[in-house]
Amino acid sequence: MKDEESILSRRSFLGAGARATAPPWAAGVFGTGRPYKEAAFRAARWIDSLEIHRGVNTIWPISPGASVSFDLYSGIPGVVLFQLALSKAGSRDALTRAMAGANTLIEHIASGETKSGLYVGIAGISWTLERVYQQSRVAVYRDHARLAARTALESLPNETDVVFGLAGVGYMLLRMSESVGDSALLDGAVTCGERLLDRAQETDDGGVRWLMRSGDEVEMPGFSHGTAGVVAYLATLYQATGSERFLSAASAGGRHLIALSEGDDCMIPRKPTERIFYSGWCHGPVGTARAFHALNVAEGGRWADWVVKCAKAVRKGVGFEDWNNFGLCCGLAGKLAFFLDLFAASGSQNWLVVAKRLGDELVRGAVSSDGELCWPHAEHRVKPSEIVAQSGLMQGASGIGLTLLQLDAVLGGESASTYLPDNPFLYPNNINPE
Numbered sequence: 001m002k003d004e005e006s007i008l009s010r011r012s013f014l015g016a017g018a019r020a021t022a023p024p025w026a027a028g029v030f031g032t033g034r035p036y037k038e039a040a041f042r043a044a045r046w047i048d049s050l051e052i053h054r055g056v057n058t059i060w061p062i063s064p065g066a067s068v069s070f071d072l073y074s075g076i077p078g079v080v081l082f083q084l085a086l087s088k089a090g091s092r093d094a095l096t097r098a099m100a101g102a103n104t105l106i107e108h109i110a111s112g113e114t115k116s117g118l119y120v121g122i123a124g125i126s127w128t129l130e131r132v133y134q135q136s137r138v139a140v141y142r143d144h145a146r147l148a149a150r151t152a153l154e155s156l157p158n159e160t161d162v163v164f165g166l167a168g169v170g171y172m173l174l175r176m177s178e179s180v181g182d183s184a185l186l187d188g189a190v191t192c193g194e195r196l197l198d199r200a201q202e203t204d205d206g207g208v209r210w211l212m213r214s215g216d217e218v219e220m221p222g223f224s225h226g227t228a229g230v231v232a233y234l235a236t237l238y239q240a241t242g243s244e245r246f247l248s249a250a251s252a253g254g255r256h257l258i259a260l261s262e263g264d265d266c267m268i269p270r271k272p273t274e275r276i277f278y279s280g281w282c283h284g285p286v287g288t289a290r291a292f293h294a295l296n297v298a299e300g301g302r303w304a305d306w307v308v309k310c311a312k313a314v315r316k317g318v319g320f321e322d323w324n325n326f327g328l329c330c331g332l333a334g335k336l337a338f339f340l341d342l343f344a345a346s347g348s349q350n351w352l353v354v355a356k357r358l359g360d361e362l363v364r365g366a367v368s369s370d371g372e373l374c375w376p377h378a379e380h381r382v383k384p385s386e387i388v389a390q391s392g393l394m395q396g397a398s399g400i401g402l403t404l405l406q407l408d409a410v411l412g413g414e415s416a417s418t419y420l421p422d423n424p425f426l427y428p429n430n431i432n433p434e
């Protein structure tokens, strides 16, 4: 508690950190002062070892010898986003790799992708292609990104959630409309919001909730598949449109989340029918904090205490069913990204101290071979013996590498350079208009 109150000077903080954390292999091309960037570039080498070329296209399987995915969650889009970040960080051939991956995604869309979600489906591919265009300025990626966005708009999902459903697609359409200036995409984002209003269910605690699919009997209140993700989206949509009905529903959803919370910090069970608590982006306070932050921005600071309660729960780390996972979805990288978000939103060095500690854990947890780094882990808590090193965004080396690059950038006084449409912490100030 005491250390949380002490503010370190930037110089002493960076100096102490660099001495204390450099791993033995970090005396590479960047010197001992950049261990996180070094680790990210070594992760990139491991991902490079998986790549398969098909003409002007490149694919990366989810893991060595495994199948290929086209989803942002675990497939090629995440590797492409990592390549874009590597290019910004100085890698000479990463932009070429990103475009070769984007070529594969364009071919995949043409073959008839049927899902429209952000993390599973065409919305995530659209977002990725737009980022490739923003960095390469090659028009074919812009054209296909916007074509894909229209396709997602015309085939909105039935699910409500961020991963598969309306909240995730709505986030993509909203952010894409801001950077592209296409009012039809904003109209689509509003349609997603209206459909979510129709799906809100009143709860006994005076709030509302959203079930992922019609007919579901058990609620998952977290960010990836439930109420927290929908609340974040509707609060963000209110900021963009000024429409009070979205804020009213988001606020009622926030009250329901508070009613589900236990203890002094924000502890919400993965499902109200079981007392199992996850800490991460998917079902834990790392993700739920996004709902409270979006509400807090929309309602002038009323929800700030709940953002901090989420942060304290994660930092304390007590009472969670954590398992061997390093990824952005369920594990360490997601926590690191969260504390970087908190630092970006508050400017408080206290959160950066926690982020750096988690970055050190991530680096120490890597498996090193021939100068390459990967993170073998269990994707699922209930399958702890299925240990696999993945290449993608939410469970693999791309997401971990991206986050380590963000930590390196922040320690160098820069802002995080890569962001996703569903992160309310990074908007609106980090939007890159054309």
Ligand SMILES: [Zn+2]
Pocket: 280, 281, 282, 283, 329, 330, 331
């Ligand atoms: Zn997860």
